[in-house]
Amino acid sequence: MAFEMARMGPTRRSSDEFVQSSDEEASFADMVFGFMEEGQNLSGNSSNSDNYDDEDDENSYNFEENKAFWKEQEQTLQGTLYRTSSIETKIRQATKEALREFCAADNQCLCSRPVAKGCRNCLKREVCNRLINVGYNCALCKSKWKSSPDIPSGEHTYLEVLDNSNPKKGVVRVVIELNFRAEFEMARASEEYNQLISRLPEVFIGKSERLGALIKILCSAAKKCMKEKKMHLGPWRKHKYMQAKWLGTCERIKPTTMPLAFSYRQPKPKASMLTFDLLESLPGLHCSTAVEVV
Template identity: 60%
Template sequence: MAQAMAGKPLIIRWDCDKIIRFSDKPTSFADDFLGFLEEQDETPENCIDSIDYIEDDNSSSVEENRKFWETQNQLLQATLYRTASLETTIRQATKAAVKEIKLVGLHCRCQKAAAGECRNCLQREISLRLQAEGYNSAICRSKWKSSQEIPSGEHTYLEVMEKLSSKKGEVRVIIELNFRGEFEMARASEEYNQLINRLPEIFVGKEERLKALIKILCSAGKKCMKEKKMHLGPWRKHKYMQSKWLGTCERTTVLAPLPVGFSDRPAKPKASMLTYDLLETLPVLQRTAVKVL
């Protein structure tokens, strides 16, 4: 081999990453590499252990990722299925209102040319139908300022305020008509998409339930972007999503439209000349009797 060909002693020291040769004759990188291939059958056990350790590291990372997505799916499913009777009845009323609107068609009152359904008018019609069912429904508009973490923005959604009892007070139920679309991402991983596909298109639930869902979905989005080595947009962050539904909002109660030809102005008194009594309005005159001769 190399020792016999050179005719001089050659010392080889094994390392896990490289081979260092000591000789009184300079050698090239190619000679060193070929020597490594010839002697690879004699590789010390500590190098093999090092390689096995790296493989185990990768496999453990894959196992951790699998457990993470499995846990997120279980948490999401448990949060969605654990629902109260009030949420169920409002959800059924909301779905019935949407179905009715789709059958009769949506008449846009804002007179804005937009492709597809008008979100504002759809929210208005659903709110009116919920009011007809006896629910205290309103349209909420949230608006927040920019900070170092998130940009400014605004969002509209529906809410129902219901008073259960004097002790518990009012319960706030949030209605989001495009809940699944709020968390969809263009270049998401397969695991994230499977999680999002479990979400309902229309969300109806209490603040506590929505808060738990936001935490689960934002954590999944952050993990998805980290796996794909991509930057997470600030509009995908947990604080931004919370600002949409759980921040300060302006509540507007929708009023039913007035019938055609009807005015809410007080009616003016009407009088007819045929029945108008002038004697009742004229001042009383003094009358003097005159004797006729």
């Protein structure tokens, strides 16, 4: 539910979205110094020069303030991602194996309404079934919310595992999003925002509390990015909208077994955990390498 559209486009967004890079990126420092040189050439008045000095101090302060903001966001993001629990580690390993098995075979979708270049629904269903087969209480979750003055209506589908192996902790909810990074990518984003998003794993597997912390960081960064570029923040980018995707009320659905045509082949060399990217493998549901989940 997160296609990046033009600002005046439809308010309803799908969860698959691609980023368009911008080739024109100006250096803030060059802009500041260029403005000062132009002012000195146009006027030799000492009072005007004092004004330019004041503006330079203010711009330098804003530059340092923005730099500190993005550095803090990146550090907080990495700290949140790298913390993990034993149950998250186990589910991450099981999901990695499920994806590896799925990608080791040539899978051809035989749905009644197949999607061109592959079917993400089939991938979600197959991963869910494989997790169920190894003993996890996994289900497809479909969240759906109505429009409000703040956000438009929408819906989203992801995987969820409920674990109650530790009675003291109660039921632990672990969210599995197979296309996590793309949910936050934006066209025309700033270099700082794109760098922050590049730190995200393509496949997210973590507790709902951890996901909530990440959403807060990323939505704050998106708001800052749009403010710096003097652009409107789309309602589908807001904190409430992102929360509704994964942290709102959802319907748990046990996946039915659908036929898939398999053509088994020898496993290929594993890709590095740092280079694995489902954006390259999902569209055609053909994996060039076995995958490692970050």
